[in-house]
Amino acid sequence: MELATIRTAEGTRAAVRSGDQWLPLGAPHLSALLTDAAWRTTAQAALAGTAPHAVAPVAVDDAELVLPLPAPRKVICCGLNYADHILEMGRDLPEHPTLFAKFADTLTGPTDELAVPAAAQGALDWEAELAVVVGAELRNAGEEEARQGIAGYTLANDISVRDWQNRTLQWFQGKAWDATNPLGPVLVTADALDPEAGVEITCEVNGIRRQTGNTKTLVFSAPALVAYISQFTVLRPGDVILTGTPGGVGMGMKPPRYLADGDTVVVEAQGLGRLANTIRFTD
Incomplete structure (x- = not known):
């Protein structure tokens, strides 16, 4: 899987790539996403189309990729x-x-x-x-x-x-x-x-x-x-x-x-x- 933190009109979102789209996930960035032990399942569900999207998919060409991990502890x-x-x-x-x-x-x-x-x-x-x-x-x-x-x-x-x-x-x-x-x-x-x-x-x-x-x-x-x-x-x-x-x-x-x-x-x-x-x- 390919994950990123993208900037949308609603702010930043962790997202997983599906073809020519980024599918936003529930977390504001990858630092937050990875603290959830189920992060991999969450991303896979988005790719499978079995998880609701709070934010609409974003075309890859339209996505602004920002610092993916803004809050590592170390x-x-x-x-x-x-x-x-x-x-x-x-x-x-x-x-x-x-x-x-x-x-x-x-x-x-x-x-x-x-x-x-x-x-x-x-x-x-x-x-x-x-x-x-x-x-x-x-x-x-x-x-x-x-x-x-x-x-x-x-x-x-x-x-x-x-x-x-x-x-x-x-x-x-x-x-x-x-x-x-x-x-x-x-x-x-x-x-x-x-x-x-x-x-x-x-x-x-x-x-x-x-x-x-x-x-x-x-x-x-x-x-x-x-x-x-x-x-x-x-x-x-x-x-x-x-x-x-x-x-x-x-x-x-x-x-x-x-x-x-x-x-x-x-x-x-x-x-x-x-x-x-x-x-x-x-x-």
């Missing part, structure tokens, strides 16, 4: 998870995942402009990523339980402020700027997409390809990450886990190349759609 990110990116950063392959956290208000929509304040404009970098969306409460999960507890996958762009990131050994201050992490545009359920079989993710800046990676080369797979994280913090439906970025980031170029005012960054993956965000420097 956003946890894995750095250095593609071998090529690890090597370009001058590091050894890790024994354990390198993790850091973001706040929910770092997230923004799949086509939103990114308003970047003056303090963050010096070394702004792109990072195309696959994001895992949790679909069940998980604590001390084994890898198979974690696999079953994944609701699905979406795209992310972990825009990073490198000069702030490199001020200390802790990355948090370079990764948690407000509304700088595009997410979306859709959530594809885990039964319809398998990252371990390989999903190619690309990033273009102003039409120039900068990153190409395949999820089958992840050092730590999505289920492995979910299981590992669940050992120290409970994961709940709607939580988001970013799985890392492939090689080709601006900081790894010689000389380094960073984003400028007016640049457009596009992250794409077959089956998951695209993020297209323009950088706007503010005072």
Whole structure:
């Protein structure tokens, strides 16, 4: 299934795609939908035509897709998870995942402009990523339980402020700027997409390809990450886990190349759609 949060005249709605239409569901967004243990049954009933629609179906071409998960309790990110990116950063392959956290208000929509304040404009970098969306409460999960507890996958762009990131050994201050992490545009359920079989993710800046990676080369797979994280913090439906970025980031170029005012960054993956965000420097 393909799920999204769409904006209608009545506000935002979680919705499931059926052909050339989005069928709105009862929840205001996917964060709310996933907290209902019956979310999958609800979506399947809508697809089968056995559930009433409070809001009329919306044509795909007329739908505005917004931030799909505006209220995760946790956003946890894995750095250095593609071998090529690890090597370009001058590091050894890790024994354990390198993790850091973001706040929910770092997230923004799949086509939103990114308003970047003056303090963050010096070394702004792109990072195309696959994001895992949790679909069940998980604590001390084994890898198979974690696999079953994944609701699905979406795209992310972990825009990073490198000069702030490199001020200390802790990355948090370079990764948690407000509304700088595009997410979306859709959530594809885990039964319809398998990252371990390989999903190619690309990033273009102003039409120039900068990153190409395949999820089958992840050092730590999505289920492995979910299981590992669940050992120290409970994961709940709607939580988001970013799985890392492939090689080709601006900081790894010689000389380094960073984003400028007016640049457009596009992250794409077959089956998951695209993020297209323009950088706007503010005072």
